[in-house]
Amino acid sequence: MSTKSAKAELENIFNTHFEDFEKSLNGLSEKSTHEIRKSALDSLNHIGFPGNKHEEYKYTPLTRQLQKNFRFERFASTGKLKLEDLKDVPFYNENAHIVVLENGVVNTELSKVNGAQGLGIMPLKEAFKQNNEALANNFGRHLFAEKDAFAALNTAFAENGAYIHIERNTSVEKPIVLLYITTGSGELTYHPRNLIVAEENCEVNVIESFTSLNKGNAFINQSSEIVVEKNARFNYFKLQNESESTYHIDNTQVVQHRDSLFNAYTFTFDGALIRNNLNIALEEEHCEAHMYGLYLTHGKTHVDNHTVVDHKEPNSFSNEIYKGIVNDHSKGVFNGKIFVRQPAQKTNAFQSNKNILLSDNATVNTKPQLEIWADDVKCSHGCTTGQLDEESLFYLRSRGISLQKARNILLHAFASDVLEHVSISFLKEHVEYLIHKELD
Amino acid sequence: MLKIKNLHARIEDKEILKGINLEVKPGEVHAIMGPNGSGKSTLASVLAGREDYEVTEGSVEYLGEDLLEKAPEDRARSGVFLAFQYPVEIPGVSSTNFLKTAVNQVREFRGEKPLDAVGFLQMIKEKMKLVDMDQSLLGRSLNEGFSGGEKKRNEIFQMAVLDPKLAILDETDSGLDIDALKIVADGVNKLKSPDKATIVVTHYQRLLDYIVPDFVHVLYQGKIVKSGDKNLALQLEEKGYDWIKEELKATV
Numbered sequence: 236m237s238t239k240s241a242k243a244e245l246e247n248i249f250n251t252h253f254e255d256f257e258k259s260l261n262g263l264s265e266k267s268t269h270e271i272r273k274s275a276l277d278s279l280n281h282i283g284f285p286g287n288k289h290e291e292y293k294y295t296p297l298t299r300q301l302q303k304n305f306r307f308e309r310f311a312s313t314g315k316l317k318l319e320d321l322k323d324v325p326f327y328n329e330n331a332h333i334v335v336l337e338n339g340v341v342n343t344e345l346s347k348v349n350g351a352q353g354l355g356i357m358p359l360k361e362a363f364k365q366n367n368e369a370l371a372n373n374f375g376r377h378l379f380a381e382k383d384a385f386a387a388l389n390t391a392f393a394e395n396g397a398y399i400h401i402e403r404n405t406s407v408e409k410p411i412v413l414l415y416i417t418t419g420s421g422e423l424t425y426h427p428r429n430l431i432v433a434e435e436n437c438e439v440n441v442i443e444s445f446t447s448l449n450k451g452n453a454f455i456n457q458s459s460e461i462v463v464e465k466n467a468r469f470n471y472f473k474l475q476n477e478s479e480s481t482y483h484i485d486n487t488q489v490v491q492h493r494d495s496l497f498n499a500y501t502f503t504f505d506g507a508l509i510r511n512n513l514n515i516a517l518e519e520e521h522c523e524a525h526m527y528g529l530y531l532t533h534g535k536t537h538v539d540n541h542t543v544v545d546h547k548e549p550n551s552f553s554n555e556i557y558k559g560i561v562n563d564h565s566k567g568v569f570n571g572k573i574f575v576r577q578p579a580q581k582t583n584a585f586q587s588n589k590n591i592l593l594s595d596n597a598t599v600n601t602k603p604q605l606e607i608w609a610d611d612v613k614c615s616h617g618c619t620t621g622q623l624d625e626e627s628l629f630y631l632r633s634r635g636i637s638l639q640k641a642r643n644i645l646l647h648a649f650a651s652d653v654l655e656h657v658s659i660s661f662l663k664e665h666v667e668y669l670i671h672k673e674l675d
Numbered sequence: 676m677l678k679i680k681n682l683h684a685r686i687e688d689k690e691i692l693k694g695i696n697l698e699v700k701p702g703e704v705h706a707i708m709g710p711n712g713s714g715k716s717t718l719a720s721v722l723a724g725r726e727d728y729e730v731t732e733g734s735v736e737y738l739g740e741d742l743l744e745k746a747p748e749d750r751a752r753s754g755v756f757l758a759f760q761y762p763v764e765i766p767g768v769s770s771t772n773f774l775k776t777a778v779n780q781v782r783e784f785r786g787e788k789p790l791d792a793v794g795f796l797q798m799i800k801e802k803m804k805l806v807d808m809d810q811s812l813l814g815r816s817l818n819e820g821f822s823g824g825e826k827k828r829n830e831i832f833q834m835a836v837l838d839p840k841l842a843i844l845d846e847t848d849s850g851l852d853i854d855a856l857k858i859v860a861d862g863v864n865k866l867k868s869p870d871k872a873t874i875v876v877t878h879y880q881r882l883l884d885y886i887v888p889d890f891v892h893v894l895y896q897g898k899i900v901k902s903g904d905k906n907l908a909l910q911l912e913e914k915g916y917d918w919i920k921e922e923l924k925a926t927v
């Protein structure tokens with residue numbers, strides 16, 4: 236089957252799904268919200284799914300993979316998740332605000348959200364019903380459906396996910412943990428959608444963690460919009476450790492306002508194919524953004540991180556460190572874009588992507604992309620892909636440390652400059668545990 | 676304890692060691708001297724098991740076993756220790772964890788129980804005193820940002836911790852001030868015993884004032900061209916290497 240018709244076929248399928256989806260909404264949806272969905276579907280039909288040669292997807296043939304591995308006959312259903320299933324799910328028992336999402340749908344019974352002053356957490360569906368001002372002002376306003384087919388697809392089907400609102404001057408003490416759990420036995424697809432609004436001068440930690448309890452292929456097409464208002468401080472962590480038949484695409488659009496700080500951490504372990512589009516727009520002056528990424532892959536896992544940081548105004552700072560340890564036949568892709576627009580003088584923007592290949596069959600494609608229109612800026616980027624340093628290995632072994640152990644020590648060290656910044660100890664410990672498991 | 680016979684080694688296409696013969700017996704201290712680039716560090720690396728060098732001829736016997744067929748870690752575990760001329764900096768690896776791993780892997784090899792945290796710290800403290808090492812260095816990444824002298828001291832400290840049978844010190848004296856030199860020498864002397872041996876590679880007599888060698892060898896162009904007792908080092912200090920080169924020319 237040619238790609239062209241494959242693309243068209245996928246588009247047809249989702250148009251049919253959309254009709255079913257509209258029927259299920261039964262005219263109950265707020266009109267303005269639904270207009271956004273419809274226009275997103277139009278965008279999808281207009282831009283189409285990315286073909287093999289699409290610049291942004293050339294190393295990650297997502298359309299082909301979906302076409303090959305999915306029939307898209309059923310929507311994901313819910314109701315299978317039981318409390319006892321959660322006992323081994325990471326973080327469920329931590330001291331945190333726990334939001335459980337089964338196949339993208341918030342399960343309020345299993346969630347454990349303790350009332351906290353200034354913090355509002357609810358299913359997105361609920362928020363649509365209430366259609367409050369923050370939602371109306373932000374939903375679909377930041378994530379541009381015209382730019383990415385999967386963001387468009389998600390927006391067209393936006394209904395389930397979490398809406399989180401942190402009022403101004405609120406320090407949310409405990410982390411908010413979104414636990415995405417995929418359940419079921421056949422092939423399934425879902426489109427979780429989040430909106431997080433962090434108002435002026437608030438402080439919050441949000442963790443997203445993905446677990447597969449299902450059998451069969453899963454396509455998770457996720458999108459989030461995150462608004463970080465003036466002087467807010469936001470730590471955002473994503474942990475992707477899913478089944479080998481999970482195809483996961485994530486579009487996260489962050490918008491930062493004056494004096495705000497945003498730290499993003501993306502940890503990726505298992506999955507069939509994972510594509511993360513992390514976009515940060517620095518809308519105003521004196522923003523600070525950090526993007527940390529760590530991927531440890533084996534088997535045939537394919538991990539693609541595309542990031543964009545867009546400096547629009549002067550005096551902002553962005554720093555990005557992505558590190559990959561790539562084993563077996565797995566593949567890492569990194570594309571980091573830095574835009575420094577003409578008014579954004581005195582910008583500091585740094586980027587680095589370092590990879591270690593542990594097997595001859597592992598591959599990495601890495602590409603920095605700097606587009607700078609301002610003249611008074613400091614920007615740097617660096618990419619490396621290679622093996623462990625022989626001299627360091629020899630030094631460790633010359634002290635009686637086995638080759639295997641010496642390798643592990645060096646790989647841990649390699650990963651450490653991403654991990655060392657993680658301030659939430661239960662998360663850090665879990666990621667450390669996963670690293671150990673992966674390397675030993 | 677160590678018998679090197681006709682050892683040839685090369686890197687890529689360059690032959691660096693061209694037939695080394697050397698025997699070291701327990702309790703002895705051997706000094707190896709020689710001009711820059713003559714192959715001293717190469718010899719030390721080959722003994723420690725660095726795989727970049729290819730041994731093309733000859734043999735090395737250590738405690739009755741073929742040293743060359745052993746992996747670097749097994750050489751270390753059976754008591755070979757190399758204090759590097761240029762210790763490598765390893766960011767992100769904590770000095771303490773590194774040492775603990777090393778100590779316990781060596782202990783395991785010797786059939787001893789691993790040290791627990793308390794036992795380890797006690798031992799570390801003791802050895803730190805021996806080389807007068809600043810404890811704060813242990814809180815840092817391995818050798819990262821250490822001064823030249825600190826790196827050298829760390830090598831001797833590791834040697835004290837691992838308690839080797841055959842220590843090879845590759846220019847451990849360079850970059851040390853006179854106080855540090857004494858401390859390092861003192862450390863080495865304290866570790867001396869009748870069943871252990873030391874090879875010191877150095878350019879300077881001043882170290883040999885403190886670590887008195889039983890034998891002094893001159894390595895030149897990949898061969899040991901002259902051997903003698905401690906007086907040879909004094910002679911070299913005074914006259915340099917030219918007279919040896921002359922002697923060599925005359926014999927060719």
Ligand SMILES: Nc1ncnc2c1ncn2[C@@H]1O[C@H](COP(=O)(O)OP(=O)(O)OP(=O)(O)O)[C@@H](O)[C@H]1O
Binds near residue numbers: 689710714716727760
């Ligand atoms: N990795 C390498 N690649 C190429 N040449 C090398 C390599 N290592 C050593 N050599 C060469 O081998 C020769 C011997 O080097 P070596 O370091 O053993 O000398 P040395 O006697 O220790 O000198 P120094 O007194 O300066 O420490 C030198 O010419 C050096 O350039």
Ligand SMILES: [Mg+2]
Binds near residue numbers: 715845
């Ligand atoms: Mg040398």
